Amino acid sequence: MxxxxxxxxxxxxxxxxxxxxxxxxxxxxxxxxxxxxxxxxxxxxxxxxxxxxxxxxxxxxxxxxxxxxxxxxxxxxxxxxxxxxxxxxxNDIDEAIWEEMETGLRHQGRVTGNYLSLMALGGAMSAVGLVSEPVPQVVAFVAASVIAPGFEPIAQIPLGLVLNNFHTIKRGLRSVLMGYGTLILASVLTFLLLRWLGAASEEEFVRNQAVDMMAHPSTKDIIVSICGTLSGAIIIASYRRSIIAGALIAMVIISAAAMIGVSIACGQWSLALEGAERFGLDVALIVASCYVVFMAKQQLLHKRKPIV
Structure with missing residues (x-):
């Protein structure tokens, strides 16, 4: 625009x-x-x-x-x-300026009641998906990825690195810790509630195919995640914020974080570790992809620091 x-x-x-x-x-x-x-x-x-x-x-x-x-x-x-x-x-181009990118990411990842509520609801839906059949599971995972603002807080970190802005990095780290901490806690409480109501069991979780997929990602899964993280970085840099959910759907970062919580609720510490590894992989891919894209934009297009 x-x-x-x-x-x-x-x-x-x-x-x-x-x-x-x-x-x-x-x-x-x-x-x-x-x-x-x-x-x-x-x-x-x-x-x-x-x-x-x-x-x-x-x-x-x-x-x-x-x-x-x-x-x-x-x-x-x-x-x-x-x-x-x-x-x-x-013949105009489609690029966001640094100031708009910083403001947009700060808004989406600001630690407020709204942000934490959306992350909690994403965690609750993912927890339900982890003990569901394939069709309702897909619905739960996709809905959680659309609802939970999980990409933007992480993207603040590489943006701060590219722009040498410590405050942006600090805000991003705080948003990630608070947001995903809330998501994991919500997934713990949701599973405990489902088990108390008799609607889910530890066996359903442990034997779920999606859990095994996240615990042992294939090369295809990783390639899809890389495509998701790269597309998310380009979406932010090209001012196409309305389609950022697509990048999260391509990854499994929301459901992987929920897997950590459900594993803790079940006492499955090995699964919690594998969920943490999958979550850490997506975080690393987001940071690396955003850094590459933002640095390329800085070197080839913007060639300036933000005014503030």
């Missing part, structure tokens, strides 16, 4: 910034409201920009406004209709 940037900046820097932005082909529209900003005090500069070149626009804004009090708000632009620049608009 194209972007709208709204820049609030000191009035004595406005003309210099306009002179820096106006020559850029990626800036399709540029307008100014003198004295329109109350917080921070100054002018408001509004840009309709293409993805192609937006990093250069942000770089020039940061250079001109360095050392001053300013702010930038970004928004998706559904379309830009500009007959004079139609070819530029038509």
């Amino acid at each position: 194209h972007r709208t940037l709204v820049v609030s900046l000191p009035s004595d820097h406005t003309d210099k910034l306009i002179s820096q932005l106006e020559p850029l082909d990626c800036v399709v529209g540029l307008s100014v409201q003198r004295g329109g900003s109350i917080k921070p005090i100054g002018d408001i500069l509004t840009l309709q920009t293409l993805n192609k070149g937006i990093d250069e626009a942000l770089r020039r804004i940061a250079d001109v406004c360095k050392g001053t009090t300013y702010s930038i708000a970004t928004a998706e632009q559904a379309s830009i209709i500009d007959p004079q620049n139609d070819s530029l608009v038509e």
Whole structure:
């Protein structure tokens, strides 16, 4: 999607910034409201920009406004209709900027009641799936992967590594520990409840084909997981957030985490260890895939650090 940037900046820097932005082909529209900003005090500069070149626009804004009090708000632009620049608009690229990626991942992995509730519900559904027949099992696993926001918190870690941002790494680690800890606990409690109600048994879990598959992944399983982690990284980097669930469905990280919890509830410590190994494999694949994709985007496309 194209972007709208709204820049609030000191009035004595406005003309210099306009002179820096106006020559850029990626800036399709540029307008100014003198004295329109109350917080921070100054002018408001509004840009309709293409993805192609937006990093250069942000770089020039940061250079001109360095050392001053300013702010930038970004928004998706559904379309830009500009007959004079139609070819530029038509050939725009599909990339997210670092600031949007950081904000999106931070939002999805923020440790709140909503985040923890969704992870807990994903763990509960996966626990049910681990003691179910194949058809309801698939439904439970797919639903859990769609509902639980399990990819984004992990993706914060390689993003922080690429951008040398310790705070992003720290937030990611906290989100992963809190979120997956909650998921595992929910899977423990769900299995205990099912067993108390007589709806599931330890034997159903131990002999379930999905448990064996996660405990002993084949080459095919690992290849599918690699495809899932790589696609998840590209989805984040290309601003296609609405389809991130597909990457989780391709992996088994949610159900593997639930396997750890159910194994603990059953006292099956060897299965808990195998579940932890499968979970750790998917985590490692997410970190490695995201690092490769994000680093490639930095070296070949963005070539800048985030403004903040």
